[in-house]
Amino acid sequence: MATNAVNPCDGDTVEDKPDRGIPATIVAAARANLLFRSRWAEVNGALGDLGTYIPIIMALALAKDLDLGTTLVFTGVYNIITGFIYGVPMPVQPMKSIAAVAISTASFGVPEIMAAGICTSAVVFLLGATRLMELAYKFIPLPVVRGIQLAQGLSFAMTAVKYVRYDQDLAKGKASGDRRWMGLDGLVLAIAATVFVVIVNGAGEAAEQGREEQVIHEQGGGRRRAKSWRKVIFSVPSAVVVFVLGIILDIIREPGVVKELKAGPSRIHVVKISKHAWKEGFIKGAVPQLPLSVLNSVIAVCMLTTDLFPDKVASATSVSITVGLMNLVGCWFGAMPCCHGAGGLAGQYKFGGRSGACVALLGAAKLAVGLVLGGSLLRLLVEFPVGLLGVLLLFAGVELAMAARDMSSKAESFVMLICAAVSLVGSSAALGFVCGIVVHVLVVVRRLLTTDRNM
Secondary structure, X not given: OOEEEXXXXXXXXXXXXXXXXXXXXXXXXXXXXXXXXXXHHHHHHHOOOHHHHHHHHXXXXXXXXXXXXXXXXXXXXXXXXHHHHHOOOOOOEEOHHHHHHHHHOOOOOHHHHHHHHHHHHHHHHHHHHOOHHHHHHHHOOXXXXXXXHHHHHHHHHHHHHHXXXXXXXXXXXXXXXXXXXXXXXXHHHHHHHHHHHHHHHOOOOHHHHHHHHHHHHHHOOOHHHHHHHHXXXXXXXXHHHHHHHHHHHHHHHOOOHHHHOOOOOOOOOOOOOOHHHHHHHHHHHHXXXXXXXXXXXXXXXXXXXXXXXXXXXXXXXXXXXXXXXXXXXXXXXXXXXXXXXXXXXXXXXXOOOOOHHHHHHHHHHHHXXXXXXXXXXXXXXHOOOHHHHHHHHHHHHHHHHHHHHHOOOHHHHHHHHHHHHHHHHHOOHHHHHHHHHHHHHHHHHHHHHHHHHHO
16 A cells, blocks of 8 residues: 655655665655756856865865865765755855864864864754754744854855955965965956856846846847857856866966875874863864854754755754764764855855755765875865955855845844844854844834834
């Protein structure tokens, strides 16, 4: 007798036939979630998050001897698994607060980084396994979540402008002077790349493009040729072009880097974490990272997934568990602590990612490069034009910030902007969250008092 069951990956109801077992269901889910919606668009979307990923990983590899090969292998596996589970371009990003502490603190080494990642992920996993994260997701007001997203998006965008405007010492996370106008990593190159991306991708107004194509189709005749050219231009994978250009310029700037690449993966070993490293990792790394992981890596990601993919299910429980499991495994072997992030999802969506195939493709590429070149790839990335990374990061940040445009009233916008302003100035999502909640409660109380007075 046939029964109806819920697909664990996308929440759709499927018919469970007598001859279909669990393996068949898993295969069907994999095919659905890893199906390319548009080949070039998905490839383009896969590179939409590199503006965040590369600078952080490269800075930690240079400043703290983080093994790049190990991190590539583990994050590649994470990407493939999350693409299969969620069926959307769910990103895998470094935990930014932990990275910032590591870069700015001389005594915060690899053991402390891994301890911070394990502690953070254990708490997030526990919140997910007990379904407490679902309660937080349901009861945290939308304007507060949008404020966190707006702050994170603007933070990315401002960092991107700094990458474009100033030369960067990524190992120290500091600017090292004004960027020259000309050259293989000059302002002119970054500006040209920005203009190129805007022309190809615009502001993401897919509906308007659809209406324009309909008008052209109705007019017919000589406009068909114009339609064909526009279709070609708008389908160019802009992020791919920018990244490939960066690699080419990288090799031109320092031809010797190719000879320094070595075949073979990094040697994976268990990281030894002392009691002191556990203490430092928890206090200096996990405590400031936890609010960001809960708010931006789980709640904001679930909210943005619902906005962009209404037919897909990414529950706070499942996202918490995948964030937790990733690091409770990988951090023991020296892989950078990672999480999902609303900024990465927005960036990959901005550049065309629409399915799990997008991040699975990126994961396969990371895994292949990590196994073939290992940590020697770092030498190649060191010469990558930072201005071009800034261009990719800029559009990812703007796309995330634009999620805040759905506020329907002045009161909601007020709460959102207070939350975003405090988060940006205090560099703390936790502080912005607390202030946002307080202001939201005050606005609600005022509304109730006003209603009672008018009755």
